[in-house]
Amino acid sequence: MTVPPSPLPPLPPRFEAAVVGAGAVGLAAALALARDGVATALVGRHAPVADGRTVALLDGSVRLLTALGAWAEIAPHAAPLAEMHLVDDTGSLFRPPPARFSAAEIGLDAFGWNVESARLVETLRRQARTTPGLTLFEANSTGMQRTEGAALLTLADGRSLAAQLVVAADGGRSPLRQAAGLRTREWSYPQAALTTLLAHERPHRDVSTEFHTRNGPFTLVPLPGGQRSSLVWVTGERAAKRLSGLDDAALAAAVEHQARSMLGAMRIDGPRGLVPMRGLSVASPVAERLALVGEAAHVFPPIGAQGLNLGLRDAAALRDAVLSAREAGRDPGIPASLAGFARSRGIDARLRGAAVDMLNRSLLTDLVPVDALRGLGLVVLSSVAPLRRLVMREGVQPRLGAPRLMR
Template sequence: MANHTQVAVIGGGLVGKATAVAAANAGFSTLHVAPDAPVDRRTSALMGPSVDYMIDAGLIDDPETLGTPLTRIRIIDATGRPLRAPETVFSASEIGHRAFGWNFANARLGESFSQAAAGNENLDRRAATLKSASRVDGVWHLELGDGGTLTAELLVGADGKGSSVRKAAGISMRERKFDQAALVCDLELERGLDGESVEFHYPNGPFTLVPAGGNRANLVWIDRLETLEDARREPEHLISLLNAKSGHLFGTISAASPSFVFPLSLLSVDVAGRDAAVLVGESAHAFPPIGAQGLNLGLRDVANLNACLKAANPGSYGWADAVARSYGGARRGDLTRTGAFVGGLFTSLLSPHLPAQALRSVGLWGLKTIPLLRKQAISFGMGQ
């Protein structure tokens, strides 16, 4: 059949690239449909299991050459509320690891993923968008933005919050939009973080500094959209705020890159796979950047889909439907747990109500003082 592929992966980004490589490595003819995009200047903190998967999948080699190790995580309650949580530090040495994971520049990961895709005889790429998709007689018929057409047996949506694949497959989603947004940029500190990610909790969201090598840090500041937009209009005012919000713990702070602001929401789906269509990454889930769950969860999507593809029999009738069903079932528990965890953590921090604040404080006291709870929290945060 002309212009036919067994698996069509729609959408660029790291999850889309990883999915295309996984499908091709599983032995399926794969077409990755994604428009050319500007370089992703963001960074991602990826925990040990995610890094292990990337190595096993051939997406990266040695994480030490691409990223900065995250050896400790410090949480500081800066809310100023009567019921404040204690300062809490988690160390990778508690679980016998050198690091919880690594902080990577997305651009460097993207280059490594592209190198993994190059030369794979099962994988082709097409620089286009998806215009429409419909399933007829068990086959997906795709119309692309460049005027081309394509048929595929399994359709994979890695095309973000506004996923066209999700809409074509008729998978419903729920989205809660927040008044908060996130400001991200690179900073140069007078005193470096030495492998420690530091998270200041303020009433309108966390202010997080993630080590990026040397005295460099990546900032993720969550606050009300208008507050962040006002702050970034005046560079000197922004630097003054950053020094204050970091508690002046790291000496003088200076900007090492432009800052960007993006809105936040919590998105979930009823099921991540059905009718020979599956959703990975932000087409299936989106969270505020708290607890380093976003891309980690996306890579767990890819790992689960990879396992389902390896177990499939592509010569049998309805194999793509079977993959979608097994994938949807396999992802349900992880997506539900992680969504509840991140949503609860974020909303409890923002809540003006005393019972919610008390519950959060008691929870952090437990994490600080009860070894079993600490181990469980670390394990969950690493996606184990």
């Protein structure tokens, strides 16, 4: 008697791209690919976001979110950053007068729009659930293996899937980056950032104010309603832990004092977060069948609204690279398809990272020449209009290698 052969196990579903990580950058990358007909999987648990953090979405990021169909839902809950004021509060002998920058000077209504992180992520998740061509796997990835013509992802719930290109949006401790053996450089600062939401007595008038102190920047960023703001208070690690342990009334009083009572009496109006001040860069954001985006590729301190905006540029640039490979009839996961993405994203990350690092370190030193140079730089920016406009434009609308969806 002939025994029939055992049936073969079913083949895992196959995609052109699989994005691992369901945070804002991973969601944006998956949506950007799927909207242009790229068969895409989004892998990752949809964990809640509630740490008192907000994000200032710059002009290019708003253009991307508009193209993804998400901005209309986010906009009513976002506050415009029409002006930015920088105040030197270091006690330096070379302390310059406050510097004021207006978006109207470069023809914009706002430099960016401030929104709660949880609102942004939840909106993108709703969009992902209804986008054709995007398949959600709400489980964490447990590993990646390269096979002939694809990469195989295994998931914590026992499922697996194959993709020509895997996009690592799995955070600063990225398991995919570590497994690929990509070289990184990591560093830390003797600081931490306290984040929370505030209600205050006086209106903010759509002005974001950043005090430069000897311990780091203290920043108040407008929220909708006129009398709410988000706080990012960068200070020494011990001081940050002490502040985070205060009750609401004591913390509100400390914030009001540090802000020189410019917005009147304060009240804590949201959850708190304590963010370590660290940095990370990669020698290359790509490997065979793998591309890194967001904090998997670069980690910045929460200064200058650069981190998430850079990650969203990664997402938009990756979409361009995949579409270019498709137009050329190439596999999107091979080195030739990812070379341009790696080059442009590496340059952008290094430039932005160096600027944030230099500003932060310049505040932590009391060397007279450093203080003098920082003060002189602010004076020149305030008084030389063409230079000021150039810096403002590059800050919110980077021209170098801008992805198509951000133009």
